[in-house]
């Protein structure tokens with residue numbers, strides 16, 4: 001549902017000069033960085049070759065661009081270039097990792113462990129496997145959103161072939177103990193997949209240090225274009241084999257057939273290069289903005305931060321507003337593009353499965369907002385949003401008193 005159907009394009013605030021609405025939904029998608037777009041553009045018209053064409057310079061040019069991009073993606077996560085499989089995005093990467101391992105390891109076991117707060121691409125891939133006879137354990141999370149490692153350990157059976165736990169949650173920004181899970185998986189000889197979409201480029205992420213065997217990446221969450229992503233597949237200690245889910249010309253070591261999206265892949269590569277270079281100072285800057293917004297909002301009183309503040313992405317703030325009707329809040333926050341913790345489905349509103357898993361009661365889940373701060377947000381924008389939230393919450397609370 002779009003609560004602001006008449007607002008189609010940006011306006012400029014007369015009092016502040018800010019472009020409105022202010023975009024604070026960077027977990028949903030990020031704008032393409034102009035430096036990324038610039039790198040992509042030649043590959044649409046002039047350098048349009050098929051990277052699989054071996055007989056002429058058009059193909060070689062495209063192949064070379066893909067090679068550079070593969071190196072850049074690999075470098076960001078501490079992988080080797082030949083461990084990167086390009087896909088159409090993280091939904092496909094999650095499907096490929098989970099179904100690909102399940103299919104190929106069927107003789108070893110039929111049990112997979114995941115977590116209730118995972119992205120739908122992971123949960124629904126697991127549900128599909130469940131229908132096909134696999135057994136899935138959906139681990140609960142604690143009040144702070146983190147899994148209990150002892151519970152994970154207890155869930156492992158002799159038939160467990162895969163553990164899939166996301167690195168950073170897309171709603172709460174909560175970071176799971178990936179290094180500890182990786183160590184456990186390595187000791188037990190179980191493959192470890194992580195949906196690393198929200199973590200990549202935002203916090204340090206190294207597949208070697210973390211003992212990750214498979215990791216999903218999406219370009220449009222790191223200032224790259226939509227419709228392109230990657231799956232990291234470990235090739236050494238152990239060499240991981242997965243069954244392809246898309247058959248055809250045998251591209252990407254046969255793991256993902258289909259003519260490569262060369263401009264998209266070039267964009268993903270450039271986005272990863274920039275993210276790696278800027279991560280150290282950018283994560284501090286964004287955390288500073290987040291903390292400023294958090295302090296302003298907490299000052300309103302009767303505010304509840306959803307998920308651990310200590311184990312959290314720097315750019316995420318997810319809060320519930322006490323004594324505030326969620327619908328009124330979102331409607332009141334014109335000029336601010338954020339997500340709420342409820343999804344409108346025809347008649348009724350469903351609280352987010354992530355907040356429900358954290359034990360957030362229904363009313364507070366309905367009045368929750370996810371603020372996702374990113375590369376292009378400024379201090380002025382954060383102060384504007386804090387002002388608007390403060391005004392709106394006061395208005396709603398004052399009205400409900402009368």
Ligand SMILES: *Cc1c(COP(=O)(O)O)cnc(C)c1O
Pocket residue numbers: 027028088089090091092119121166168169170195197198217218219220221227228229
């Ligand atoms: C956005 C997102 C996805 C899906 O990525 P697409 O590239 O849009 O398919 C998967 N997992 C997480 C955690 C996400 O945030």
